[in-house]
Amino acid sequence: MRKxxxxxxxxxxxxxxxxxxxxxxxxxxxxxxxICKEEKVELLLISGDIFDKxxxxxxxxxxxxxYLTEWSRSNIQVVLISGxxxxxxxxxxYKNLEKLAKVRIFDRPxxxxxxxxxxxxxxxxxxxxxxxERILTKGSEDTYRSYTxxxxxxxxxxxKAVENYQYRILLSHIMVEKAIIAGSEREASVSEFYAxxxxxxxxxxxxxALGHLHIHQRIKQAVPKTYYAxxxxxxxxxxxxxxxxxxxxxxxxxDIKVKPIKLSLYRELKEIKIEKSQSxxxxxxxxxxxxxxxxxxxxxxxxxxxxxxxxxxxxxILGDKLAFLKLDFPEYFQTNITKDTESLNILDxxxxxxxxxxxxxxxxxxxxxxxxxxxxxxxxxxxx
Numbered sequence: 245m246r247k248x249x250x251x252x253x254x255x256x257x258x259x260x261x262x263x264x265x266x267x268x269x270x271x272x273x274x275x276x277x278x279i280c281k282e283e284k285v286e287l288l289l290i291s292g293d294i295f296d297k298x299x300x301x302x303x304x305x306x307x308x309x310x311y312l313t314e315w316s317r318s319n320i321q322v323v324l325i326s327g328x329x330x331x332x333x334x335x336x337x338y339k340n341l342e343k344l345a346k347v348r349i350f351d352r353p354x355x356x357x358x359x360x361x362x363x364x365x366x367x368x369x370x371x372x373x374x375x376x377e378r379i380l381t382k383g384s385e386d387t388y389r390s391y392t393x394x395x396x397x398x399x400x401x402x403x404k405a406v407e408n409y410q411y412r413i414l415l416s417h418i419m420v421e422k423a424i425i426a427g428s429e430r431e432a433s434v435s436e437f438y439a440x441x442x443x444x445x446x447x448x449x450x451x452x453a454l455g456h457l458h459i460h461q462r463i464k465q466a467v468p469k470t471y472y473a474x475x476x477x478x479x480x481x482x483x484x485x486x487x488x489x490x491x492x493x494x495x496x497x498x499d500i501k502v503k504p505i506k507l508s509l510y511r512e513l514k515e516i517k518i519e520k521s522q523s524x525x526x527x528x529x530x531x532x533x534x535x536x537x538x539x540x541x542x543x544x545x546x547x548x549x550x551x552x553x554x555x556x557x558x559x560x561i562l563g564d565k566l567a568f569l570k571l572d573f574p575e576y577f578q579t580n581i582t583k584d585t586e587s588l589n590i591l592d593x594x595x596x597x598x599x600x601x602x603x604x605x606x607x608x609x610x611x612x613x614x615x616x617x618x619x620x621x622x623x624x625x626x627x628x
Contacts (some may be wrong), residue, residue, distance in 0.1 A: 246367065248285050248413075248493040251276055252291040252455035252473040255329065257304035259296075260480060260513075260567040263537055266307060272476035273311050276490060279505055283492055287364055288320050289456030290474060292327025292374055292417030296523060316345035317520035323362050325350045325373040327455055328430060329419040332373075332595035344453040350415075353379060357401040367495070368400035370449070372416040374456070377438070396444040404445035411495055412448055414468070420445070422465050423472060427457035427482030432625075435591070435615050442466040450500050451493050458487040469502055477509060481539050481568075484513045510535070517541040517572075520548075524557040532561050539568040544548055546573045548568060591615065 254273075259264040280288065295304060315322050324347070326335045335351035342348060350371040356362045362369045372395075380394040395418060406412045421440040442465035445452055451469035460474035473491050478484060486504065492503040514536045518527045519544045531538070540558055544551050549569075554624075558569060591614060598606040 246287070246365075246411075246495040247285045247290060248367075248451075248495070249276065249280060249283070249285045250289045250291065250451075250453040250471065250473050250491040250493060252417075252453075252478060253293040253327065253458055253475040253479075254308070254478060255293055255296040255475065256308050257296040257300045258479060261538060263564070263567050264303075265477065265479075266303060268477040268510045272488070272507055273307075275507050276476075277311070277314060277318075277602075279490065279492070280315065280318065285320060285492070287367070288315055288322045289342065289369070289413070289415050289453045290322065290324035290600065291415055292325050293329045293455060294324060294327065294335070295330055297329065297330035298365070299333070312341065312347050313345060320346065321364055322347045323350075323364075323369055323415060324348075324370070325351060325371050325415055325417055325455075327374070330374070332376075340481070352376075353398065357398070357405050360402060361405050362497050363409070366410040367413060368406035368411070369413045370406050370416055372398060372402060372414070372418065374417040392440050392444075394438050399446055403448040409446050411500075412443070412450050413493075414449045416451045416452070419456055420454065420463050420466070420470070423460050423463055424461055426475075426479070426498060428458050428475075428479040429456065437612060437615055441487050442470070445470055450495075451502070453479065453491070453493075458483060460491075462502075469500065471502065478513045481513050481515055482484050484515055493615040511540070512536045515539045515541070517543065518554075518558075519543045520545065522563070524554050528558065528561045530564075534558045536565060537565060538562050538565050540566065541570045541572050543572045543574060585612060 254269060256269055257267065279285065294308060326332055329495060332352040335349055339349045339351065348362050350373050352373050352421045353375050360371045362371065375395050375398065377391055380391055401413065419434050421439045421441050422437065425434050442463050445466045445468060447467045449468040452466065452468050454470065454472045456481055458475040459472065461472050463470040471491055474489060476488060478486055488507040488509065489504040490507065492505055494501045494503060514531065516527065516531065516538060518524060518540065542554060542558065555569065559566060594614060595606050608618060
């Protein structure tokens, strides 16, 4: 019997309005270590987004190196790939760990597919780190069509490279159609234009370990057992009320079982709405001692003489547990765009504006161009 643990989307260095989420990550990683110990896990797969930013802060790097070292000391083989939040070059610098510890790092897609396969005894792990559009496509090509075609082509090449091994696993950080988006992912990278079809995942794989989307889920339309492990903690308030899991993959003879294991949260993300008729004290009294991070929506009259006092009360009661405070003046601000604009990303906002302004849906070629711009802006922001 062999046991593998699949985790993803650590996002070390994540913060919510200056509230560091590293304590939440550490709490989750401690549980990962305990699961590895109790289940006698041999192989730990991390499917990308190790860090939240391409150039992580020192504390976040310390956390990741500490756990990689701990797992190696526990005789656990770690295989990790880069995600869209990670810097290829940063993870390339980490590859020196391979000389000292049981850590194997795949920092970027490799044109030589055979070098993207890690063999652990009779298990072959085919690795596709986040396939950046800039790497897979050329400027003169049809960007969107060639992107998905090239990802699918690379997957077929990986499948060919591992087909003769007894057990075959795909480890990747990609977007797949039909998957459920949490809302905390980068909007351009989860667009339908960058999503491969489930039937483009080769049948040769026994288990497909995916990262990128933050909701734990199985892609049932794919023939192999295909799972997003999801993030280890609630990344932002779009994930409030979401439970978190890791996947224990058990290989016994020809039988492969997947056992999701629920993680507990260090701090929940809680969104509270205080209506005009409610007292701030009463609305928050039962919550102030709760180990959580809060977003408060305060409904008010624009000319309410008590507004400043209410705001001060909220800050005093919740203190450093308050991440966001939103003032809501429902009687004074109305919009013809009925969807809650706070939950919309930039693309959705512009599509809603276009529909309102021109009384028709935005053309597909314009949507593609906007996505391309968003990708370039995000890349330039990452390099800043």
